[in-house]
Amino acid sequence: MSDRYSGHGSAATGTNKTILTAFCASATPKVRPRLYELLLGSVATPADVAALFYLSRFTAVGTEGSGFTPIPLDPGAPAAGECDCGVGVFSVEPTYTASKELLAIPMNQRATFRWIAAPGGELVLPATQNNGVGLKSSSMSSGTPAFDVTMHWME
Amino acid sequence: MAPPPHAPHAPHTPTHSARRPAGHVIMVDPGGVELMADTLQCVHCGAHWIVKPGSGRKRGFCLKCMGPTCGSPRCEHSCNPVEAQIEAMEAAGDAAVQLAGGLYVPAAASLTTR
Numbered sequence: 001m002s003d004r005y006s007g008h009g010s011a012a013t014g015t016n017k018t019i020l021t022a023f024c025a026s027a028t029p030k031v032r033p034r035l036y037e038l039l040l041g042s043v044a045t046p047a048d049v050a051a052l053f054y055l056s057r058f059t060a061v062g063t064e065g066s067g068f069t070p071i072p073l074d075p076g077a078p079a080a081g082e083c084d085c086g087v088g089v090f091s092v093e094p095t096y097t098a099s100k101e102l103l104a105i106p107m108n109q110r111a112t113f114r115w116i117a118a119p120g121g122e123l124v125l126p127a128t129q130n131n132g133v134g135l136k137s138s139s140m141s142s143g144t145p146a147f148d149v150t151m152h153w154m155e
Numbered sequence: 156m157a158p159p160p161h162a163p164h165a166p167h168t169p170t171h172s173a174r175r176p177a178g179h180v181i182m183v184d185p186g187g188v189e190l191m192a193d194t195l196q197c198v199h200c201g202a203h204w205i206v207k208p209g210s211g212r213k214r215g216f217c218l219k220c221m222g223p224t225c226g227s228p229r230c231e232h233s234c235n236p237v238e239a240q241i242e243a244m245e246a247a248g249d250a251a252v253q254l255a256g257g258l259y260v261p262a263a264a265s266l267t268t269r
């Protein structure tokens with residue numbers, strides 16, 4: 001049975017600004033992580049800002065602002081899984097795969113968003129070092145409000 | 156005269172619209188109204204989208220994979236299952252991967268806009 005992990009990050013947004021990434025950290029990953037839940041909301045002062053986010057694959061992790069050690073949802077699971085997380089603000093953005101977003105999320109800053117995969121509908125990540133998915137803000141109608149992201153995956 | 160419940164240019168988003176959804180979306184807007192919707196997943200690229208009957212977006216269906224496709228040209232014009240693409244990514248490692256017949260150029264911020 002697979003183990004489940006949680007990753008969380010909060011960062012200022014803007015044009016093409018990554019908030020949170022999840023990627024295979026080990027040199028020889030043994031499993032393909034499967035992302036099955038995503039939560040997104042702003043922790044900034046409420047304002048009517050039109051925001052567009054993309055969840056996309058990347059092949060290079062970039063330079064993260066800070067790290068986040070994934071937390072196993074089951075306390076009995078291995079503390080360190082295959083995946084690691086990067087949190088914005090990135091000084092070098094991950095190298096995203098062009099024009100192939102796995103999930104597009106247009107929303108108001110005041111709204112909250114949650115996506116859950118049905119069994120079998122998870123987003124599968126390749127078992128390759130430094131490959132993964134990242135949630136980035138594509139555009140903001142004004143300002144750079146901070147957003148909070150949580151990802152759950154199994155591996 | 157009362158307007159029709161759903162104008163042609165403003166398709167509504169039904170809570171349940173797919174027999175076998177690949178995912179679900181829950182959005183809570185500032186007024187506290189909760190929107191729920193189904194998502195389908197492209198059998199070629201793995202992308203999810205919210206099912207909106209009447210939206211005008213053209214999607215497809217792959218008879219080899221027996222599943223929906225997202226409508227992008229690279230997913231409609233050839234059959235390259237997501238499983239095969241992931242295997243290609245793993246085989247290539249960090250090298251550039253050609254996804255479903257499309258050109259993949261590994262680089263920079265200019266790629267991130269649509």
